[in-house]
Amino acid sequence: MTPKQRNRRTLALTAAGALGAALLSPAAQAGADEVRPECPHSLTCDWVPAAYQQTGDPADKDTYGNYDTADRPDSNAIKFIVLHDTEVDYDTTLKIFQNPRNQTSAHYVVRSVDGHVTQMVKNKDIAWQAGNWYLNTHSIGIEQEGFAAEGATWYTPEMYRSTAKLVRHLAAKYDIPLDRQHILGHDGVPPTSAAGTKNMHWDPGPYWDWNRFMALLGRPAVPSAPRTGELITVSADFARNRQTFRDCEKGADLPPQGSSAVPLHTEPSADAPLFSDPGLHPDGSPGTNCAADWGSKISATQQAVVAGREPGWTAIWWYGQKAWFRTPPGSGTTVPTAGLVVKPKEGRAQVPVYGVAYPEKRSTPRTSPSPPWAVRSSTPSRRARRSPAGARRPPGTTTRRRSTPPSRTTTPTSEVARSTSRSR
Numbered sequence: 001m002t003p004k005q006r007n008r009r010t011l012a013l014t015a016a017g018a019l020g021a022a023l024l025s026p027a028a029q030a031g032a033d034e035v036r037p038e039c040p041h042s043l044t045c046d047w048v049p050a051a052y053q054q055t056g057d058p059a060d061k062d063t064y065g066n067y068d069t070a071d072r073p074d075s076n077a078i079k080f081i082v083l084h085d086t087e088v089d090y091d092t093t094l095k096i097f098q099n100p101r102n103q104t105s106a107h108y109v110v111r112s113v114d115g116h117v118t119q120m121v122k123n124k125d126i127a128w129q130a131g132n133w134y135l136n137t138h139s140i141g142i143e144q145e146g147f148a149a150e151g152a153t154w155y156t157p158e159m160y161r162s163t164a165k166l167v168r169h170l171a172a173k174y175d176i177p178l179d180r181q182h183i184l185g186h187d188g189v190p191p192t193s194a195a196g197t198k199n200m201h202w203d204p205g206p207y208w209d210w211n212r213f214m215a216l217l218g219r220p221a222v223p224s225a226p227r228t229g230e231l232i233t234v235s236a237d238f239a240r241n242r243q244t245f246r247d248c249e250k251g252a253d254l255p256p257q258g259s260s261a262v263p264l265h266t267e268p269s270a271d272a273p274l275f276s277d278p279g280l281h282p283d284g285s286p287g288t289n290c291a292a293d294w295g296s297k298i299s300a301t302q303q304a305v306v307a308g309r310e311p312g313w314t315a316i317w318w319y320g321q322k323a324w325f326r327t328p329p330g331s332g333t334t335v336p337t338a339g340l341v342v343k344p345k346e347g348r349a350q351v352p353v354y355g356v357a358y359p360e361k362r363s364t365p366r367t368s369p370s371p372p373w374a375v376r377s378s379t380p381s382r383r384a385r386r387s388p389a390g391a392r393r394p395p396g397t398t399t400r401r402r403s404t405p406p407s408r409t410t411t412p413t414s415e416v417a418r419s420t421s422r423s424r
């Protein structure tokens, strides 16, 4: 977030606190006691409804918040789960979602201190949470109380356990595969356009322990292919992978600490520039070690196609280019992985990829310089979207309740409030 965004966050929180109760409809409040949260029995879970209310001119049917009603999974298959962090505390999060003027919501909120779960939007309905309408319509969003730049402190063992129980329950109910192609961080949601990249979010950030979480889901990263295979899963140990990232919003270096994220360089050298995400750095400037610069990192449990190997270093195809990261012998930074790799047809240099899986006004595929290889298929990863030879459109047919919504240009505020700008 920029300082400007931080100011807006303050304003948003003030508005939420002052207006939340007044705007909450009596019907919604009355329903609070009648709805049983959709949670596994082993979780402490309650139901606090997000606002669903008109906010402006009654003649304008688009002035409402904070979610869309639907009849999922019949109306829209539920294929993904998106993990977030709130960037405000738990109580404030609930207030923000109860104020329809904030135009943001999530299906669940998990409290840090004890892992308590509050459901706020029914899973049949479409919460405004992912910043990508396709993902919104096909996903369940889980907000976790925390601040991405404040390290692992907020992500307590209780939170990991609760979120994992919830995800396992939802995955079983909706037949969602427990892999990183379907269990996403908000930082893995693709923008709907290249220009929209800078507005995408980076939560839950580099201090969410993905190895730990996927192990709790019963899906730890284990070798599943020969060592010479072309696919790898990053498996950097969170405690031993100590990184010094920077909070570029505050202009402060963060203390060295364990992380899921591994820096990516343009050459096999720690002195080489960090990888430059073309969406975040359209002027071609080098990537940064800002915690928020997701393009200059790869995270544990993410998968990629190997593009080269040098002693102590491995290159992957990343946005159609080579990106290098340290893989000292015996470090266990990667494990060889079996999986599909998409490659262009003979005579073609590229496979078009898209940020959404429904027709856009401009339906011409966005392309970028052609890489010689593809990336793994079937992930709606923002990296893959910009890897022209890696078609990772989410599998299956697209069911769409409404046309592409008008893009909103409000500057994001808090994690939950800032979803306003792109969540529909």
Ligand SMILES: [Zn+2]
Pocket: 083, 084, 085, 129, 186, 201, 203, 415
């Ligand atoms: Zn988020």
